[in-house]
Amino acid sequence: MSAFGTGARLRLLEFVREPTTAALLLVLPPVVVEVYGEAMASFPALPGTTGDPGTTGRIVGALFAAAFLAGLVGLFQAVSARGTDERLHRCGAGRASLLGARVVTMATVAAVAATVSLAALARTVDVAAPLAAFGALALGALVYGLFGVLVGALLPRQLEGSLVLVFLVDFDNVLASGVLDVGGTVAQVAPLYHPHALFEAAVTDGTIPTDHALGGVAYAAVLLALAFVAYVRVAGGEPA
Incomplete structure (x- = not known):
């Protein structure tokens, strides 16, 4: 537990000490929520949507911001684990502790991203159930944090992986919102x-x-x- 706690704390400090990523976590959600809201408000009759288009756009924007930020951290965790965690494992660190520290880092960022995104949404939209809304945002962020790990395992470059990830999150979010009528099975x-x-x-x-x-x-x-399978692949060796 001591090794796990130390690893998680160091991973979080590593993230916080990067001014660009920390600023992105605070700035991106409010900007994306407003941009999506204003953009969709300019199209009052979008197929597949009900209710106010501006509200729909802000909902889509909040989910995009939370999912993308968590996915980005998952991607970076997978890329940085390549080789590094295997060396730590050979020095005596348990693979479960190493993986757990990275998952905790990603989950913590997912929770913060969900909180900031929900706060940005609540500035202009009346949220009926804030706790349930936070849980849904955190779930979406967690899903894409794990998805980011898979992207990082397949494409171990931060820039290229980030570009792929932003495209996937944006397209996925549009499909999930029902804005594009592509059929229920594809969206599900x-x-x-x-x-x-x-x-x-x-x-x-x-x-x-x-x-x-x-x-x-x-x-x-x-x-x-x-x-987990992807982590073992990028970190090297067998689970221990």
Whole structure:
């Protein structure tokens, strides 16, 4: 537990000491929420959406900001683990502790990103169930944090991986929102499909759809297993 706690604390300090990433965490959500809101408000009759377009845009923007920031951290964790964690493992650090420290770092950033995104949304939108909305945002951020680990395992370069990730999150978010009518089956396999449905319901009417809650948790569990396999691959060696 001491090694795990030390590793998690060092990973978080490493993140906080990067002024660019720390500023991005605080600045990106408010900007994205307003940009998405204003952009969608200029199209009053979007297919596949109901309610006020500006509110819909801000909901989409808040989820995008939380998911992208967590995904970015997941990507960076996977890239930095390549080689580094294997050397630490050979020096005596347990692989479970090393992975746990990185997961805690990603989950912490996901929670902060969800908090900032929800606060940015609440400035202009009346959130019916704030706690449920936070949970949905945190779930979406966690899903993409784990997805970022997979991207980092397949594409171990921070710049290229970030560009791929921002495209995936944006496209996924649009599919999940129903703005594009691409068919129910395609939209339902999108990583943000369940978190978006949960978040929209929590913001607009304060409900928690059970099927989407279970589906989102199951999706995150599958990604966690895949992220573990990817971590072992990039860190080297076998689980220990």
